[in-house]
Ligand code: NDP
């Protein structure tokens with residue numbers, strides 16, 4: 001069989017680098033046909049070299065122009081900017097697009113891949129949070145497909161294989177609870193950037209690590225699940241599971257509950273999405289059944305984790321709310337990382353921006369992009385007030 005050609009968008013990031021490990025371990029079944037990076041261009045060149053990629057996309061034009069592109073494979077196609085991404089994903093030679101750019105910056109290229117009717121392995125949850133209904137329409141019209149990479153959604157997707165939609169009562173997304181699960185609530189306002197960047201079970205990029213600490217990550221995942229699986233907000237629950245071994249549950253109408261389990265290692269959901277529908281041996285870590293293991297589950301405390309209610313609210317209202325919440329959160333996380341916002345201000349600031357926006361039930365893509373910019377501005381205004 002010939003290799004599946006993968007376009008790895010965000011190849012220099014945490015998911016991107018894990019994906020390259022999965023590809024390297026696939027015995028030639030998968031190939032990193034194209035790789036993209038934004039600022040880490042040496043790492044990008046190295047990826048292209050190691051994997052014999054045919055296309056390399058440097059999305060930050062200024063850095064790309066200033067970079068000395070030495071040692072790239074001969075005959076490689078070099079593209080720049082967001083347009084470069086759009087050209088790369090539409091390449092007829094590409095079989096699967098791994099969408100692993102962080103934040104709203106990943107929306108357009110994911111959409112372009114689906115417009116081209118591609119299979120998209122989706123790590124960039126922000127795409128569905130911002131534009132769930134638009135993505136659903138494009139999927140219907142262009143015949144592409146979306147396979148989740150986010151571990152919870154991969155778990156749900158795996159547990160749902162072969163099930164009919166009407167057989168599913170609800171899904172239960174697990175959450176580690178992050179580093180501050182057991183801290184006294186009164187101390188949360190003192191949290192520093194370095195404390196928030198240490199996650200107890202997962203190794204991830206900085207934005208999603210902060211999102212996990214505030215549980216905004218789970219809020220985004222509730223909205224992601226709403227659009228990915230076409231569920232109502234009421235069908236999506238969250239349970240705290242500190243060990244991060246069960247990645248989520250699906251509860252069926254007869255009361256049976258299926259879980260997907262594996263150590264916290266993104267290589268498994270990445271591989272499952274790239275190889276779908278096949279299961280093959282791979283480099284992901286395995287559960288060690290020779291050791292005693294305890295799994296705990298507890299309901300989240302709404303006072304400690306106010307983000308979850310916000311996620312349910314946006315999953316219920318849909319329309320413009322996901323895009324506003326997402327942009328407000330991206331701006332708030334950046335402000336926290338820059339030392340301009342307290343940890344405990346992130347969620348209230350996002351709620352405030354969400355409440356002050358002019359809700360529309362059926363926004364166009366251009367409207368969502370405008371609102372994304374508006375919400376970032378509004379977050380600045382909130383911080384000055
Ligand atoms: P990282 O910060 O580690 O990587 C982000 C990637 O996006 C890098 O390749 C970066 O390039 C690129 N990038 C950043 N800004 C832009 C931009 N404006 N235009 C184009 N490319 C850009 O993030 P993660 O890998 O942790 O996360 C990626 C996505 O996957 C996120 O949406 C996250 O929510 C999701 N996800 C991640 C998980 C994880 O375990 N890490 C788990 C589940 C979901 P460069 O580094 O060269 O600047």
Ligand code: MG
Nearest residue numbers: 150151152221
């Ligand atoms: Mg997740």
